[in-house]
Amino acid sequence: MSKYVLNVVNVSKTFSAHQSTVEAVKNVSLHVGAGECVGLVGESGCGKSTLARLITRLEPVDTGEISLCGEKISHLCGAALRRAYRNVKMIFQDPRSSFDPRMTIGASIREAIKASTALSRRERAAESVRLLCEVGLDASYDRVYPRQISGGECQRAAIARAIGAKPRLLICDEATSALDVSVQAQILDLLRTLRRQQDMAFLFISHDLALVSSFCDRTYVMRGGEIVEHGPTGDIIARPKHPYTQKLIGSILAP
Numbered sequence: 001m002s003k004y005v006l007n008v009v010n011v012s013k014t015f016s017a018h019q020s021t022v023e024a025v026k027n028v029s030l031h032v033g034a035g036e037c038v039g040l041v042g043e044s045g046c047g048k049s050t051l052a053r054l055i056t057r058l059e060p061v062d063t064g065e066i067s068l069c070g071e072k073i074s075h076l077c078g079a080a081l082r083r084a085y086r087n088v089k090m091i092f093q094d095p096r097s098s099f100d101p102r103m104t105i106g107a108s109i110r111e112a113i114k115a116s117t118a119l120s121r122r123e124r125a126a127e128s129v130r131l132l133c134e135v136g137l138d139a140s141y142d143r144v145y146p147r148q149i150s151g152g153e154c155q156r157a158a159i160a161r162a163i164g165a166k167p168r169l170l171i172c173d174e175a176t177s178a179l180d181v182s183v184q185a186q187i188l189d190l191l192r193t194l195r196r197q198q199d200m201a202f203l204f205i206s207h208d209l210a211l212v213s214s215f216c217d218r219t220y221v222m223r224g225g226e227i228v229e230h231g232p233t234g235d236i237i238a239r240p241k242h243p244y245t246q247k248l249i250g251s252i253l254a255p
């Protein structure tokens with residue numbers, strides 16, 4: 001078994017639109033160890049979400065290789081691909097857009113449980129309520145639709161759905177950016193608790209270095225599609241080497 005739940009090696013992705021091309025991800029290498037919490041930080045448009053979409057195979061890579069729990073995924077398809085991705089779940093910035101508006105929250109969670117476990121219908125119903133309680137929502141949320149609850153509640157439900165699959169890696173792409181500061185703090189507390197309780201690794205993506213540094217053991221700094229610096233978060237904050245990282249830190253220390 002590989003010591004990495006995620007290993008990204010020399011991955012690149014270029015988009016072509018009309019006459020222009022964008023090198024969104026350039027020769028990026030990054031890894032996440034089992035149970036490790038890794039941050040990916042950088043300004044808007046630097047390629048963070050594209051990298052997350054490559055990792056989750058929502059987009060194909062141009063070149064390079066991605067492995068999940070030691071298994072290379074670029075050549076996988078069908079059932080083998082679905083099996084590899086049982087180990088990975090993702091939480092997005094806008095939780096509402098990741099739920100089917102025609103399904104209740106409970107139905108969405110049960111569907112995710114069905115896709116990744118062998119539980120019976122009755123067990124799935126009980127598990128859905130248990131997961132809602134675990135993220136601080138009560139059983140009544142099982143029967144509501146995404147439009148009937150707040151953004152923070154919807155993000156909790158998205159986390160419940162993700163952890164229901166017992167992933168080894170949870171990718172959070174700006175998972176708290178759309179929430180107000182107090183709800184953001186509650187969601188981060190919830191993620192910290194889950195981190196302690198479950199042997200789950202995180203790839204925590206944000207433009208906010210302060211947030212990443214409060215949450216992650218190691219951090220990668222991305223700029224213009226490239227990783228410009230990486231290392232233990234404490235070292236990056238205390239002794240940033242790249243001028244861009246120094247600028248990022250300057251901006252969070254500024255009054």
Ligand SMILES: Nc1ncnc2c1ncn2[C@@H]1O[C@H](COP(=O)(O)OP(=O)(O)OP(=O)(O)O)[C@@H](O)[C@H]1O
Nearest residue numbers: 015017022024043044045046047048049050051207
């Ligand atoms: N499907 C696409 N087609 C064309 N260009 C794209 C596509 N997806 C992303 N891009 C471009 O790739 C670059 C990186 O975008 P990406 O969404 O990965 O940035 P980001 O770091 O996640 O930004 P943000 O912090 O605003 O979410 C941008 O220039 C974007 O316009």
Ligand SMILES: [Mg+2]
Nearest residue numbers: 048049050174
């Ligand atoms: Mg993004």
